[in-house]
Amino acid sequence: MSRERRIPTGIAGLDRVIEGGVRDNTTLLVVGSSGTGKSTFAMQYLNYGLEHGENGLYISMEEPPEQIMREAKMLGFNLDKYYEKELFFFHSKGKDFVKLVDEQLPALVEMNKNFSVKTRVVIDPLTPLTWAIQDKQEQREVITKLFYTLKQLGPVLITTEEHAAPGETIGEDVLIPIYMSDGAVHLTYRPIGGAFNRALEIIKMRATRHGEEVYPYIFVRGIGVVVRTTPLLSAEDMRKYDDLFNKAIRTAADLGANETVLERLAYVKENWSYPFSPKETLQIFFESQGLTDALTKDEIARRKEESKPSDIQLDLKELSVKAPIESVVAEPEEEGLIEIENLRDLEEMIQ
Ligand SMILES: Nc1ncnc2c1ncn2[C@@H]1O[C@H](COP(=O)(O)OP(=O)(O)OP(=O)(O)O)[C@@H](O)[C@H]1O
Numbered sequence: 001m002s003r004e005r006r007i008p009t010g011i012a013g014l015d016r017v018i019e020g021g022v023r024d025n026t027t028l029l030v031v032g033s034s035g036t037g038k039s040t041f042a043m044q045y046l047n048y049g050l051e052h053g054e055n056g057l058y059i060s061m062e063e064p065p066e067q068i069m070r071e072a073k074m075l076g077f078n079l080d081k082y083y084e085k086e087l088f089f090f091h092s093k094g095k096d097f098v099k100l101v102d103e104q105l106p107a108l109v110e111m112n113k114n115f116s117v118k119t120r121v122v123i124d125p126l127t128p129l130t131w132a133i134q135d136k137q138e139q140r141e142v143i144t145k146l147f148y149t150l151k152q153l154g155p156v157l158i159t160t161e162e163h164a165a166p167g168e169t170i171g172e173d174v175l176i177p178i179y180m181s182d183g184a185v186h187l188t189y190r191p192i193g194g195a196f197n198r199a200l201e202i203i204k205m206r207a208t209r210h211g212e213e214v215y216p217y218i219f220v221r222g223i224g225v226v227v228r229t230t231p232l233l234s235a236e237d238m239r240k241y242d243d244l245f246n247k248a249i250r251t252a253a254d255l256g257a258n259e260t261v262l263e264r265l266a267y268v269k270e271n272w273s274y275p276f277s278p279k280e281t282l283q284i285f286f287e288s289q290g291l292t293d294a295l296t297k298d299e300i301a302r303r304k305e306e307s308k309p310s311d312i313q314l315d316l317k318e319l320s321v322k323a324p325i326e327s328v329v330a331e332p333e334e335e336g337l338i339e340i341e342n343l344r345d346l347e348e349m350i351q
């Protein structure tokens with residue numbers, strides 16, 4: 001799990017499934033078809049920053065500031081009071097997006113370098129820019145430059161409209177922005193009524209342990225969007241498979257696994273974040289590393305010879321003297337052990 005400082009998005013419920021928020025100087029893309037709530041997300045995100053002493057920059061390629069603030073008011077956000085003090089708009093009227101990205105925004109970022117206040121940036125929506133540039137290569141270059149420039153100000157939230165063809169989960173026109181972003185969430189609306197008609201999924205979130213479910217969300221006037229998530233596993237829950245991992249590490253060492261593999265297993269142990277047992281994953285991993293009960297005594301001896309001495313191995317040696325070998329390998333009633341059938345053989349081999 002990363003220990004990097006997180007910036008809350010202010011989107012109720014989202015932060016608890018992305019380790020507390022976004023990372024500074026990264027881009028988060030909100031993808032959704034018309035009316036799914038993208039602008040509500042954007043305003044809520046901006047409003048949170050403004051209410052917590054940050055500045056805000058709203059880049060709009062369609063609507064003028066007055067209209068955006070009017071819409072915000074209808075959602076319960078009073079952006080007027082920050083207007084041109086902490087909140088700035090960049091209304092790209094001319095549709096000359098290349099000039100915007102090549103000259104105007106870099107100049108703005110340069111000017112902003114003298115301010116120490118963090119600026120939260122919103123682009124709502126990016127769609128006119130992607131539509132204006134037909135050539136995919138050029139589109140990729142312009143978006144790369146746009147994101148690179150804006151990330152220097154602070155965390156950036158971009159919305160983009162998708163038009164998925166029937167049967168597609170994500171439309172082709174949003175693939176480049178998703179690819180270029182550090183994080184992406186997908187909003188869907190199925191007009192079927194009931195609690196699940198609007199749902200959010202996290203497509204990706206770089207360097208973040210994130211929730212993987214489909215989360216319903218609702219609109220609440222005065223709050224904006226409330227995403228109905230349940231928090232990820234607590235630190236305590238994350239430790240519940242430690243015994244199992246410790247046994248797996250000892251088994252691996254006894255099968256002659258080298259230091260790198262043992263370190264990797266220790267790393268997996270520290271980062272296991274699923275609510276289910278790692279048993280199957282470990283069995284598959286052991287097999288991929290050639291760590292099976294089919295190993296001969298000579299092969300194990302050769303592997304042990306090859307692997308460099310380490311603290312881990314010293315500990316393990318001590319352990320195998322003190323503990324009978326049965327406690328190191330399979331205990332059938334206990335979940336998740338690496339199963340090695342012939343215990344006697346293995347015991348002899350190792351001794
Ligand atoms: N308080 C509310 N109660 C119920 N529905 C709401 C509420 N607030 C917003 N909505 C719904 O959300 C829709 C629009 O939200 P929003 O403008 O954020 O979406 P969008 O994805 O930005 O849409 P567009 O594609 O038009 O830009 C509204 O049309 C409405 O259906």
Ligand SMILES: [Mg+2]
Nearest residue numbers: 038039040124
């Ligand atoms: Mg909108």
